[in-house]
Amino acid sequence: MKDEFKTLVRELKGWTSGMDPEDAAGLYVPPAAPPARAAAKKQIETAAPAFRGEPPTAAFAPRNNQIPKPAAPPASALAQEMPLMHDYPQGETALSQIAREVLVCKKCPLGSSRLKAVPGVGSPSASLMFIGEGPGFSEDHKGEPFVGRAGELLNKIIAAMGFRREDVYIANVVKCHPMIDPSDPEKRGNDRPPAPEESAACHDYLVRQIAAIKPNFIIALGASAAKSLMDSPKASLSSLRGRVHLLPASNFPVGAEIKLVATYHPAALLRNPNWKKDTWEDMKLVMREMGLAVPQQPAR
Numbered sequence: 001m002k003d004e005f006k007t008l009v010r011e012l013k014g015w016t017s018g019m020d021p022e023d024a025a026g027l028y029v030p031p032a033a034p035p036a037r038a039a040a041k042k043q044i045e046t047a048a049p050a051f052r053g054e055p056p057t058a059a060f061a062p063r064n065n066q067i068p069k070p071a072a073p074p075a076s077a078l079a080q081e082m083p084l085m086h087d088y089p090q091g092e093t094a095l096s097q098i099a100r101e102v103l104v105c106k107k108c109p110l111g112s113s114r115l116k117a118v119p120g121v122g123s124p125s126a127s128l129m130f131i132g133e134g135p136g137f138s139e140d141h142k143g144e145p146f147v148g149r150a151g152e153l154l155n156k157i158i159a160a161m162g163f164r165r166e167d168v169y170i171a172n173v174v175k176c177h178p179m180i181d182p183s184d185p186e187k188r189g190n191d192r193p194p195a196p197e198e199s200a201a202c203h204d205y206l207v208r209q210i211a212a213i214k215p216n217f218i219i220a221l222g223a224s225a226a227k228s229l230m231d232s233p234k235a236s237l238s239s240l241r242g243r244v245h246l247l248p249a250s251n252f253p254v255g256a257e258i259k260l261v262a263t264y265h266p267a268a269l270l271r272n273p274n275w276k277k278d279t280w281e282d283m284k285l286v287m288r289e290m291g292l293a294v295p296q297q298p299a300r
């Protein structure tokens with residue numbers, strides 16, 4: 001019986017190795033366990049929070065803080081309840097397919113007022129994912145998330161955590177610019193949070209993005225993203241901040257247990273720099289949970 005099983009596994013491995021990843025996704029056989037997280041920890045001794053407005057110094061320079069993701073879902077009770085095999089395609093092929101669909105999406109009125117759709121950017125194998133509420137003026141013009149002033153601050157936060165922008169994945173709850181006046185995409189200050197029906201129209205894209213990447217951690221940027229991700233429309237950001245949540249599998253059936261921390265939106269930090277200290281505390285919580293070395297220096 002044992003030998004028969006071994007033969008079956010051998011055959012399955014041989015069979016899937018030559019397959020297109022999308023076809024093989026439903027037959028996923030986890031690879032051997034990754035190197036210990038201690039190795040990843042060694043990559044970063046210190047990274048200081050360089051997101052207080054100063055240009056990064058050598059000491060604050062981005063380091064490659066990409067940590068290996070566990071090959072298999074963690075053996076918690078929740079993960080054990082989930083099926084090991086799932087229907088969502090994985091990795092870069094899946095993300096490209098989602099992007100192709102987003103670029104021509106007209107599922108809600110935002111699809112008709114946008115200049116450019118903004119699917120997401122970053123590493124298909126990111127261990128850390130940042131999710132904001134929706135593209136603003138700059139993102140609508142460029143087709144990439146977080147490229148305006150808030151994006152510059154987000155880049156500093158990412159660097160202070162020891163990652164490069166290309167190590168993480170950055171996306172939004174909605175993929176098109178929600179505008180107060182949809183007839184004028186050239187107007188500055190024309191941003192608004194997405195309406196629930198707009199978020200609902202985009203939900204499937206976000207579920208598929210998270211399922212394709214399977215990050216260890218999601219950082220929800222701002223109240224709107226945090227409420228949407230936690231499926232808690234009535235919660236306040238202050239009630240969600242400061243602790244580790246699990247992405248609710250009921251709303252995001254991504255086939256893995258994914259931790260989530262909610263923090264301030266970088267645009268809110270630009271308006272209220274006093275919140276940067278609390279944001280850095282949230283980032284340190286994430287780093288500790290991910291097994292990364294946390295810089296000793298206080299946020300500056």
Ligand code: URA
Pocket residue numbers: 132133134135136139144145146147150172267
């Ligand atoms: N704010 C967001 O929530 N997302 C962006 O991409 C840019 C600004």
